[in-house]
Amino acid sequence: MVKLLELLGRNADFTPAELSAMLGKSEDEVKKEIEAYKEQGIIKGKKTIIDWGKVPDAEVRAIIELKVTPKPETGFDETADIVMSYDNVESVYLAASSRYDLIALVKGNTIQEIAEFVSKRLSTLENVIGTATSFVLNTYKQDNEIFGNESDEEEQRSMIL
Amino acid sequence: MDYSRLLNNKIQELKPSGIRKFFDIANEMDHVISLSIGEPDFTTPWHVRQEGIESLRRGRTWYSPNRGFAELRSQISKYYARRFNVEYDPDKEILVSVGGSEAIDLCIRAIVQQGDEVLIPQPSFVCYEPMTVMADGTPVIIRTKAENEFRLTAAELEAAITPRTKLLILPFPNNPTGAVMRREHLEEIAKVIEKHNILVLSDEIYGELTYGKQRHVSFADIPHMKERTIVVSGFSKAYAMTGWRLGYALGPEEVITQMTKLHQYAIMSAPTTAQYAAIEALKHGDADIERMREEYDMRRRLIVDGFCKMGLTCFEPEGAFYCFPSIQISGKTSEQFCEELIYAQHVAIVPGTAFGEYGEGFARVSYSYSLNHIKEALARIERFLDETK
Ligand SMILES: Cc1ncc(COP(=O)(O)O)c(C=O)c1O
Numbered sequence: 001m002v003k004l005l006e007l008l009g010r011n012a013d014f015t016p017a018e019l020s021a022m023l024g025k026s027e028d029e030v031k032k033e034i035e036a037y038k039e040q041g042i043i044k045g046k047k048t049i050i051d052w053g054k055v056p057d058a059e060v061r062a063i064i065e066l067k068v069t070p071k072p073e074t075g076f077d078e079t080a081d082i083v084m085s086y087d088n089v090e091s092v093y094l095a096a097s098s099r100y101d102l103i104a105l106v107k108g109n110t111i112q113e114i115a116e117f118v119s120k121r122l123s124t125l126e127n128v129i130g131t132a133t134s135f136v137l138n139t140y141k142q143d144n145e146i147f148g149n150e151s152d153e154e155e156q157r158s159m160i161l
Numbered sequence: 162m163d164y165s166r167l168l169n170n171k172i173q174e175l176k177p178s179g180i181r182k183f184f185d186i187a188n189e190m191d192h193v194i195s196l197s198i199g200e201p202d203f204t205t206p207w208h209v210r211q212e213g214i215e216s217l218r219r220g221r222t223w224y225s226p227n228r229g230f231a232e233l234r235s236q237i238s239k240y241y242a243r244r245f246n247v248e249y250d251p252d253k254e255i256l257v258s259v260g261g262s263e264a265i266d267l268c269i270r271a272i273v274q275q276g277d278e279v280l281i282p283q284p285s286f287v288c289y290e291p292m293t294v295m296a297d298g299t300p301v302i303i304r305t306k307a308e309n310e311f312r313l314t315a316a317e318l319e320a321a322i323t324p325r326t327k328l329l330i331l332p333f334p335n336n337p338t339g340a341v342m343r344r345e346h347l348e349e350i351a352k353v354i355e356k357h358n359i360l361v362l363s364d365e366i367y368g369e370l371t372y373g374k375q376r377h378v379s380f381a382d383i384p385h386m387k388e389r390t391i392v393v394s395g396f397s398k399a400y401a402m403t404g405w406r407l408g409y410a411l412g413p414e415e416v417i418t419q420m421t422k423l424h425q426y427a428i429m430s431a432p433t434t435a436q437y438a439a440i441e442a443l444k445h446g447d448a449d450i451e452r453m454r455e456e457y458d459m460r461r462r463l464i465v466d467g468f469c470k471m472g473l474t475c476f477e478p479e480g481a482f483y484c485f486p487s488i489q490i491s492g493k494t495s496e497q498f499c500e501e502l503i504y505a506q507h508v509a510i511v512p513g514t515a516f517g518e519y520g521e522g523f524a525r526v527s528y529s530y531s532l533n534h535i536k537e538a539l540a541r542i543e544r545f546l547d548e549t550k
Contacts, residue, residue: 007459011533018536021466022459 012046051147065100067130187509195509201401206449213438225430229257236443245379253414261366261395261408267420273298277327283517285332304519311340315349334367337525338485339478344378351383367481369399400442405435460528467539482529506541
């Protein structure tokens with residue numbers, strides 16, 4: 001049931017008891033389903049959402065678009081394989097837009113480090129015919145969480161009954 | 162200067178909403194988790210907001226007709242027929258108001274005069290009693306009971322009726338208890354109403370927010386009751402549109418005509434921008450209602466389950482977005498309980514007594530908050546109970 005996944009996606013800390021209450025199922029059912037999802041590789045693990053922008057001396061992040069010549073048999077997979085093998089690459093997506101084919105989210109200690117990574121490692125790959133790098137200046141929202149200064153919106157609301 | 166001699170006595174004697182003090186505490190504290198708010202935490206669906214914006218872009222910034230735009234009244238008429246099976250003539254039986262709140266005020270003022278008794282089941286929303294007083298009526302409070310799942314029973318109603326009774330307020334689905342009246346319960350009420358010549362103000366503002374298989378039944382849908390009923394509803398809860406201030410009254414032409422006169426003189430017309438947005442909501446908003454309702458339902462299950470496991474008995478609320486757990490095992494009054502809870506664990510809930518003295522022993526807990534928020538609040542309440550055992 002997708003609803004279960006959706007709830008876990010919102011908060012990995014929901015207990016089977018809470019999930020069973022919300023979904024109107026038994027706790028055992030919920031536990032079994034979670035196990036099944038893990039076995040099928042649908043549930044991959046859990047992490048903490050961090051607003052890196054607020055951490056002093058935190059790492060730099062960039063979105064790198066890659067224009068790739070597809071191979072007859074493997075398409076973009078081969079290049080994607082290489083790109084994702086680097087530890088500083090956090091995510092890789094196939095986009096297949098008219099401008100770029102792969103999108104990689106990359107982190108580094110400094111802008112220079114990322115620039116060097118792109119020019120030495122990525123743009124030199126055999127099938128990569130172009131790259132465009134955008135540095136992340138500020139994160140407004142990530143993984144459904146809204147970042148930035150906690151707004152005063154709440155206080156503007158009236159305490160009504 | 163002595164204002165007290167100049168001001169209306171009735172209004173000076175009116176109690177300010179008892180909850181103020183409580184919110185003041187909450188506002189001064191850091192990291193308060195509130196479960197106290199009485200409005201949707203959702204924002205108005207984007208397509209609805211867009212129509213409001215579009216109307217401004219086109220410069221539609223004038224008054225509307227007193228009763229509200231004809232297109233809106235026609236959509237309200239279709240909506241009530243579609244969702245609740247009652248038909249109203251858009252030209253004669255519908256008045257668009259500034260929230261359900263204004264419609265309640267107009268309705269009471271159009272009906273009640275000196276010495277008339279108005280039956281008000283409590284615990285219930287805070288406005289019926291003061292509005293009755295301001296209209297020179299006499300509020301007669303009927304206590305609804307936990308053992309009846311906070312429904313109004315025919316016997317309780319019958320016992321409260323006197324020759325001076327003019328109006329019954331029927332506040333279901335109920336704020337703060339979450340109680341609903343099913344068709345069979347309404348039919349019992351209708352039998353009593355029919356024996357006496359009285360009118361009914363049915364506050365159905367939470368009509369879209371009921372859970373389980375049975376949908377809300379409008380009192381006007383019970384045979385012979387339409388001619389005696391003024392239905393009040395609005396956009397605030399169903400479409401998460403509280404700030405737009407838009408509601409409506411549906412009822413017999415004779416009553417709506419009088420209410421319209423008052424509205425015309427006191428208000429002129431409901432907000433124009435909101436009316437354009439509301440037309441969109443009624444035309445294309447059914448799916449939004451469903452989406453929000455499903456989300457409330459999950460929260461409801463989580464919170465009721467949480468309270469039951471803590472030993473705070475909580476009858477299952479089937480409507481609105483509140484639950485009303487009994488706090489009697491704590492041995493404290495509602496106010497004490499809520500005050501200590503906010504000081505100890507920084508969780509704000511509302512003492513049941515804010516909704517009438519019969520709310521004593523209970524607290525209103527709103528689940529119009531995200532699941533994560535509710536999870537954290539429940540954990541804190543549990544800690545509070547453990548520590549004060
Ligand atoms: C039972 C009940 N009726 C009416 C209202 C008034 O709603 P509005 O004036 O926003 O339509 C409220 C608001 O909280 C309510 O709880």
